[in-house]
Amino acid sequence: MDGGLLEKEQIMQARILSVGLIVLMFSMVGCGRSETSPTQAQNSGGSDAINQLAADRGLTPDDVRAALMTYQPSGRLDDYIMFSSGGHSGQVFVIGMPSMRLLRSIAVFTPESWQGWGYGVGDEVLAGGDVNGKANRWGDTHHPALSETGGDYDGQWLFINDKANARIAVIDLRDFETKQIVKNPVAINDHGGAMVTPNTEYVIEGGQYATPLGWSYAPLEQYNQSYRGMVTLWKFDRKAGRIDPQRSFALELPPYWQDIFDAGKLASEGWIFGNSFNTELATGGIEKGNAPFEAGASQRDADYLHIINLKKAEQAYKDGKFDRVNGFAVISLKTCIDEGILFFAPEPKSPHGVDVAPKGEFIVVSGKLDPHVTIYSIDRIKQAIADQNWELEAYGVPVLDLDAVVEARVEVGLGPLHTQFDPHGYAYTSLFLDTQVARWTLGGAYSELHPEPAWTVAGKVRVHYNVGHIATAEGDTVSPDGKYLVSMNKWSVDRFFHPGPLFPQNFQLIDITEGGDKMQLLYDMPIGVGEPHYAQIIEAAKLKPWAIYPEVGWDPHTQQVRADAAKAGEERIERDGKTVHVYMTAVRSHFNPEHVEVNEGDHVVWSITNVERAEDATHGLAIPAYNINLSLEAGEAVTFEFDADQPGTFAFYCSEFCSALHLEMAGYLLVKPAEMAMSQ
């Protein structure tokens, strides 16, 4: 990598640059804050100091611009919020832009003790993701989807999939906490999720590696006849704030490996699009002398773009034209074909992107092993269907004629992967193999928005390294904002100090405010807590998070006051046989009660309420030996249970540094040994 060379050059440039900075600082000294005396201005670095600083730090003019574009003075809030998946951390990252600062990791599929998630808080939500009643307590989050109204982000909900166990989580953006996890009853893993329809009627979850539906056992020799792909349409109930499995359904698909899905919008509303790979039906087995999947699944020049008529699928479901798998409604492949629900079109091999343009008329597909992006037109697709301009593939699905449905092709570079959009008629496609992002022009109604000819490459920017997905501000909605593009890079190699052999991955912030080839890399953000797989970026002003819970005694799970919430003045401990119910409050800086005395073998039901009404007044409750830690935001009430199976003397305490007397915010859990309790 050219780090060394770059550095020398930067230092040289900085020496020259410092001339300019001297001039800058003279003007600065004259314009300190009103309450700033010249002396203080000197303190904060006079011309010599800044001059020396720039030279020492070797900042080029571009570096200075980037620094000034991304720096947020203390107390300055960010303009945009990025929601990024955490990959196999199982969480979702909330990142402020342009400062690229991590504001929160939302605990979703993986227990996280700072938020108490899985340690007394959210246990019932996590249990919703059990697989055959077996706890699976991690996730591989891939594609976050913000709820939409009219194809635009509305800032109310966030959905995220778990690739490993085919699960979907629902996050409420009032408190940024996970409210529901549903396990897909048909597939054991997924990939094409979560994506939403333009008014969030449905959350889309596409499969990945084919298995028999319900992931029941079948030998690989029966792959073609027994294994299947799928796409699930989860019905979202906005009022309840929950996915409703009873009103959801799946489509049976051939055992090709589904990849990414996207919902049509505007011109293509009512359709959904997905792509696929391994249409070779390879089953691997390198140990048996077979081609490994990487080769076997990459033989054909084309895979199949999946084109689904959602309206017809809905109708078939309403008409009861479905079977049940694990009790879940599944529209059979035959019905999908017979009812005109499912069509294919050839697409460039091993695709990993299917992205609908802002007006909905174009669908952009990237095939990682083809240097082009291929643009399909929804009008052409509809016409080809009307004309029955198709051939049937092995499973009887109509494959539309490629030339009839393709609007354009653009050669963007090696390893095209994912495409995003801006308001100026530009599309941006990540190039995994070139480790670049290409900016190219859309045609049709977008042609007037940019000076370059339609369907041509306008510029490229280098990234570091192996870019997967990218995100532009609101870049997959009907009204992209442009301004910023974030590249999510899989390898960082020489970009950062590496903390051992596990290197951080890398978000790179790129300025796309100017057109043509004018794109500047502004900021490198390492992320050493997960794999940033995919992200969406929303204007911060669209989010209306709560600063405290609406009422004291609030249950974040139901978003209403708990009936059993402990109330100030009514703290107590009640015994009913071998069940002990604790009603406890927390306030700076004590718990009430401070003593909890039970007998070994008792079952303890512990309700605790943080009765604070001040913003940021969070308390924790840590109980040693019992694997319990809560995070209680102002107003929050939680009830947790455990069996008092560990006799002894245990000091519980507040795990948030809440006040000067935080260390004194403690109490004793006394578990009297069974033999002593009986001898009473």
Next chain:
Amino acid sequence: MDGGLLEKEQIMQARILSVGLIVLMFSMVGCGRSETSPTQAQNSGGSDAINQLAADRGLTPDDVRAALMTYQPSGRLDDYIMFSSGGHSGQVFVIGMPSMRLLRSIAVFTPESWQGWGYGVGDEVLAGGDVNGKANRWGDTHHPALSETGGDYDGQWLFINDKANARIAVIDLRDFETKQIVKNPVAINDHGGAMVTPNTEYVIEGGQYATPLGWSYAPLEQYNQSYRGMVTLWKFDRKAGRIDPQRSFALELPPYWQDIFDAGKLASEGWIFGNSFNTELATGGIEKGNAPFEAGASQRDADYLHIINLKKAEQAYKDGKFDRVNGFAVISLKTCIDEGILFFAPEPKSPHGVDVAPKGEFIVVSGKLDPHVTIYSIDRIKQAIADQNWELEAYGVPVLDLDAVVEARVEVGLGPLHTQFDPHGYAYTSLFLDTQVARWTLGGAYSELHPEPAWTVAGKVRVHYNVGHIATAEGDTVSPDGKYLVSMNKWSVDRFFHPGPLFPQNFQLIDITEGGDKMQLLYDMPIGVGEPHYAQIIEAAKLKPWAIYPEVGWDPHTQQVRADAAKAGEERIERDGKTVHVYMTAVRSHFNPEHVEVNEGDHVVWSITNVERAEDATHGLAIPAYNINLSLEAGEAVTFEFDADQPGTFAFYCSEFCSALHLEMAGYLLVKPAEMAMSQ
């Protein structure tokens, strides 16, 4: 908070500032990179663009300086590395400075699926922290301690305590992974850990909330006679890279609540110091009409500084003058008194800092409820002991005469908490209630290093808000570097977009390169993944992390090649009765074998090796339904086991985006239902 006012003012200033920036940018355009044409320089923002940018962004001169001091161009490595506890996240954060970017969260006490920690990797290490054989899978990390040689950081090891369950973890800084967790056999919770002696002979772990030793049951009525405090000296074996419990011991202390400890160095080497609170012996019980702990533990004007003669303690241990509690060596309180191991001195009430100055001659104590820091002299302490200038407290411990041992007092402000040092004879003390950091001058041999009179306040800087601990670069060693101070703030309130009612906490980077009152706040770093409780900052050049594991087949736990590591060319599956042993390799972009066929009820032992030798070439192994996810760095080998209790067809895959054909890096685990297996 004054965010609004500040903002208006900043915009006003920026308008004026932009004049200066125009001049700056003229010089910039003239000094673009050698390969940069004027046009391109314009692209990267000509004078108008920068002018507008500064005005729009409302940056003051101080903001510009701060931006240029903290910005790291792409590929520029940070100069310092901060190791911060994650509080009740149970992890350790690795942060680059001055950019304040999170490079990694090291999984320690809490399972973390991105690193596979607790999901097939590190399970045996986590099990070391079980409490009475019961899994406790979270921690409350408080005080990281870098290993030292001669009182200076040597960059080899990191230790961290878990307050909740009184555990200490050992992290190897070659691969930044946790190698050992030990549970304290005497205490159920701790606080004064982890601190190390100047050559890392011992890792110190002080208690917190008193319980009967071994946390056995005793009613609170027996508090004075049955409850006890403790400090444990864990022997660290550098060669083995492990704490050796067989060569470790604890001291029994009165049931005061121990707080922070620090090891003496240079002038005070061979001594350790701790402080305490609740010398009132309060037992709380607000629900019974008693004073709550916050009041009961804050009645006396003074608590007790604990002064321990480590050499004499070691001798008593060597002479067998100890009892055993839960099999662990404990030197009784009586022996501590009789052998001259333990002394007290009065200290300001409710202290939370005991910090030894660089040369070791002064011990600085901060009492949160006293506006002074109190400075003790080791020479005076030794003299008072020699003179037997003491009175005995309730448990017979000699309490040295305060006037005899105090060197100085400095009134620093409200809520003094923690003190760090720099090379210029300045000390820095966090002020929780004033939300400031005070810089003050040391006397004695340090007087010549600073212009101000000894033992006086030189300046203060405001922080946001409720600062707990602070860290300066190598600021608790025998040779502090100065340069940077980081304030760890408990509340952020209005500093950031708040993602729901759970606000991020806040690291603030402060420039302390200049003397006197010249301290500038440079950067706010929110941290939404844990509570940054305490940190140490080391020069990056002192760390020598591995980029890949030394040999293929490496076991990070033992730091040597695994005997059972799967080797390239020797991949296989062996059955021995109902046990199936899989020997698998991973390389871009396939697993070998790709098919793993077992029967329901089999026990599966799965050895996998990442045979890559390229830096950053990490692979994962995700197995649905079985709660398994591994992170395998280049060369790493892991063996994990599970019972095949879930029949069906499960696709396993690589959970790291490792190549363009990453999605094809998958295989099938086929678990044949028992009835089908039997019918064969």
